Amino acid sequence: MTADEAATIYALSSGSGRAGVAVIRLSGNRACGAFETLCPGQTLPPPRRVRRTTLVEPESGNIIDHGLAMTFLAPNSYTGEDVVEFHVHGGSAVVQAVVEALGRIGGLRMAEAGEFTRRAFENGKIDLTAAEGIGDLVAASTEAQRRQAVMQAGGAFAAQIEDWRVRLIRLLAHAEAEIDFPDEDLPEAIAGQARSDVVVLAEEMRQVLDDRRRGEVIRDGVRVAIIGPPNVGKSSLLNCLAQRDVAIVSDQPGTTRDVVEVHLDLGGFPVTVWDTAGLRETGDRVEAEGVRRALARADAADVTLVLRETGQAPARYGVSAGGGANQRIFLRTKSDLAANPVETVVVPGEISVSSKTGAGINSVLDRLVEAVASQFGSEEPAVITRERHRQCLLRAVEALDRAEAAASAELFSEDLRLAVRALESVMGRVDVEHILDIVFKDFCIGK
């Protein structure tokens, strides 16, 4: 451990900005010493107890604030190290004075993003999936994200992985026995049983992988694309859905040249709506690029809103036929226009909307929630929440498939060992260094 890693770290752990209370957290072997410096003559509260305290500026002896202090002694703390928390009044000058005073104490430094949680992981308090869950919980902005993150932070995924790992290790022990004591002739039945156990394990993993990426979608947001010809009212609809001006609305066709996105909380689901460039044949190179991106977005979307004006046929544009994952909702725009001709085109299930009067907008929202909930809102939150998990699990399944077909006991064991390693890397037990920076870079300071 380098001197820097051994440093006692501190950070504002509550949100920044004006608030009733601010929490400043310290972790490391100088945390208790820092309490004595900032609160001279006062006794450290016993572990897990709160004590009223007066924080003073060490050099001048001037009072910074009256607040509360809590201690957690190693290893019984979030990080596994000594932890001291100061709860002070939440004004920014108070926080700044405390932070500056801490900065002048030797051996202390400001924490980096995610460093408290990283220390918790490195000290064996939590596994990597729980650390990721905590990061997601801090970032959660909708109910579906919170539900998913709290399960992962609570160890649901880790428990599943651990169950597979333990079963695999048992199989591995049998296989190794076969190699080490070949002349004791383990009955054929055991070898046969081992192979069928491998098949069962691989199947369980496949079932977890076969989740339509629900977990990742909930984490990153359900993708909704708005498509239709220029001027049909895409930007106006997006503004109406977002209830604020986000896209340029103009009656000059072809003004939305790139893709504009808005994040919404739809019935507890995080949704990202893309306003795509008007779809039409165009000679303008910039606009042609916009159209290309629009089509790519529509193809990548989970739900597509297909817009048309009265009298026009709905756009086709080769977007996937509405089956499978990509659901389409058809809308007829500008329903308020008195000049609308009598409609002759029939589109089943179409909703007529006006972004000007707001008519039909609630039906669009209801239909969207329905489409999103039917795809991603099953009762059970998904187990896999990131690509990293998926890749590790896929490696495990591949190794098990190889094991099933292995020609010798040695090869069989080797593949089982690779599968175990793949599972251990989900939990951060192997290959740690290069993934840690990736995992913790998304955290905020103070967590």
Ligand code: GDP
């Ligand atoms: P986009 O090119 O598909 O993004 O279309 P815009 O949202 O920029 O709208 C094109 C024009 O249609 C603008 O002049 C809008 O004010 C107008 N417009 C859009 N929605 C409505 C609507 O519901 N009613 C009426 N009357 N005009 C609309």
